[in-house]
Amino acid sequence: MRIYNSLTRRIEEFIPNSDKEVTLYTCGPTVYNYQHIGNLRMYIFEDVLEKTLRYLGYNVKRAMNITDVGHNVGDVDVGKDKMFAAKEREGKTALEIAEYYTEVFKKDCEKVNIKWPDIVKNATGEVEKYIDIISRLLEKGYAYESNGNIYFDISKMPNYYELSGKNQEDLMIAKREDVDIDENKRNPFDFVLWFTSSKFKDQELQWDSPFGKGYPGWHLECSAISIKYLGEYLDIHTGGVDHIFPHHTNEIAQSEAYLGHKWCNYFMHGEFLNDLTGKMSKSKGDFLILDTLINKGYNPLEYRYYCLLSHYRNQLPFSYEMLDNATTSYRKLRNRVLSLKQEGVFNEEYFNIYQNKFKVAISDDLNTSNALTIVHNLLKDETVNDITKIKIIGDFDKVLSLDLLKRETIEEGFKKYIQQKIEERNEAKNNKNYELADKIRRELEEKGIILKDTKEGTIFELK
RNA sequence: GGGGCUGUAGCCAAGUGGUAAGGCAUGGGACUGCAACUCCCCUAGCAUCGGUUCAAAUCCGUUCAGCCCCUCCA
Numbered sequence: 001m002r003i004y005n006s007l008t009r010r011i012e013e014f015i016p017n018s019d020k021e022v023t024l025y026t027c028g029p030t031v032y033n034y035q036h037i038g039n040l041r042m043y044i045f046e047d048v049l050e051k052t053l054r055y056l057g058y059n060v061k062r063a064m065n066i067t068d069v070g071h072n073v074g075d076v077d078v079g080k081d082k083m084f085a086a087k088e089r090e091g092k093t094a095l096e097i098a099e100y101y102t103e104v105f106k107k108d109c110e111k112v113n114i115k116w117p118d119i120v121k122n123a124t125g126e127v128e129k130y131i132d133i134i135s136r137l138l139e140k141g142y143a144y145e146s147n148g149n150i151y152f153d154i155s156k157m158p159n160y161y162e163l164s165g166k167n168q169e170d171l172m173i174a175k176r177e178d179v180d181i182d183e184n185k186r187n188p189f190d191f192v193l194w195f196t197s198s199k200f201k202d203q204e205l206q207w208d209s210p211f212g213k214g215y216p217g218w219h220l221e222c223s224a225i226s227i228k229y230l231g232e233y234l235d236i237h238t239g240g241v242d243h244i245f246p247h248h249t250n251e252i253a254q255s256e257a258y259l260g261h262k263w264c265n266y267f268m269h270g271e272f273l274n275d276l277t278g279k280m281s282k283s284k285g286d287f288l289i290l291d292t293l294i295n296k297g298y299n300p301l302e303y304r305y306y307c308l309l310s311h312y313r314n315q316l317p318f319s320y321e322m323l324d325n326a327t328t329s330y331r332k333l334r335n336r337v338l339s340l341k342q343e344g345v346f347n348e349e350y351f352n353i354y355q356n357k358f359k360v361a362i363s364d365d366l367n368t369s370n371a372l373t374i375v376h377n378l379l380k381d382e383t384v385n386d387i388t389k390i391k392i393i394g395d396f397d398k399v400l401s402l403d404l405l406k407r408e409t410i411e412e413g414f415k416k417y418i419q420q421k422i423e424e425r426n427e428a429k430n431n432k433n434y435e436l437a438d439k440i441r442r443e444l445e446e447k448g449i450i451l452k453d454t455k456e457g458t459i460f461e462l463k
Numbered sequence: 464g465g466g467g468c469u470g471u472a473g474c475c476a477a478g479u480g481g482u483a484a485g486g487c488a489u490g491g492g493a494c495u496g497c498a499a500c501u502c503c504c505c506u507a508g509c510a511u512c513g514g515u516u517c518a519a520a521u522c523c524g525u526u527c528a529g530c531c532c533c534u535c536c537a
Binding site: 009027028029030065067069123149164165166167181182185187188189190191192195198217218219221222239240241242243244245246247248271272274306309310311313314315316317319321322324325326327328329332333335336339367369370372373374376377429432434437438441445450451452453454455459461 | 474476501
């Protein structure tokens, strides 16, 4: 398995810490709103990663956080807690809102065949661990108190900028005008581990701690959950490219300062789904969710296919024109697969040849585009019989999860009805009563049944 | 202003030194009562300029364009 490692900015051979188990950590959703389809693209990439590792024979233990706490509203710091804004919007408590959107997220995952990680933890449930980490960082001198808050002292971490590819001087020149300056810090890039005094006065969730009543700096959640549930040595950490700095940079600093050794060997970052104005973002207020696509008549797996068509490290534009392309392509592919007959003798040699091709593609930094090409090529390959093709595609679908072999079942009574209608139509056709024949075809189509006139007679399919 | 990433046919997209995969759309053809489905055939020289090389979409540099990040969103 070769993967692009953001730490070294190179494609590297993946070598796990232990040959027994690969530990994988995913930055989870902030559940103050729906996940948009761009968020979902990230989770699809991570799902493919987990399934690929399993496909290649690794045992995978994967954890993810659910950020069920307040943050600032939007990419622009407008000084209002995100949960609080959502609460105002819907008249619920922060935790009720979080619970609601967590459920929605879970269902979205099911719809696009994303396997729910083994370990999923709420950020608010792990405060004890955050306090433990902060206490040790204070003891070791990596953290300091200033005006009521506890800060991480980045000057103690010589490799602080490793992941970001930045350096302090560059950041110093930074000129963003929409950011407040925190005068309490020793170094402008120190970050907060615990707040007792915050510019957000109406923070709903607060906890008692040795440092005073307050709440954690939420970079801690990923470090804490990962270390607590996956151990001190993490193999792969994933997230979006926007996490690189400062979120993952800070995670590394606090985790390694806490542990006293190297923490995670591989960081993988997924690129964005862009709309016409750029990154699709919740804070813009106007974003697409999966249910919108479903309501427009798209199958969620058509969106998964759309994502697999491109590489996770490339920005992917979204438009309905492109989605229609992907949809047609997916439907054709599925049709072709479903028309394969359970005939012939399974040929293990071809199975191995194709499985190997697939492994080469998918283990090359998750080249899903090439993996799909192999499926297309397989279908065109006349030397491979149907039964073998079915077996091979079933094998590939462990990673692709496109339900390529799944047949929609039709109720027996309905089947009889359709069969009867087909006979009526055939009779009409024989009598050259095409008007009636077309009418029957149209009526069935309205019920979701597509008729196909083949050489062997008329067959039907679900739309 | 700084750092990072990207730019391949009408639309996506693979390919990272040896002469442009694949999909969708379009056009042509087979099939059909007409369609749909299915099948067959056809379509690019890789943003720009310059350099390295026997050889570049692939390496180096320039310009242009787009996107991401830059001290309490994770």
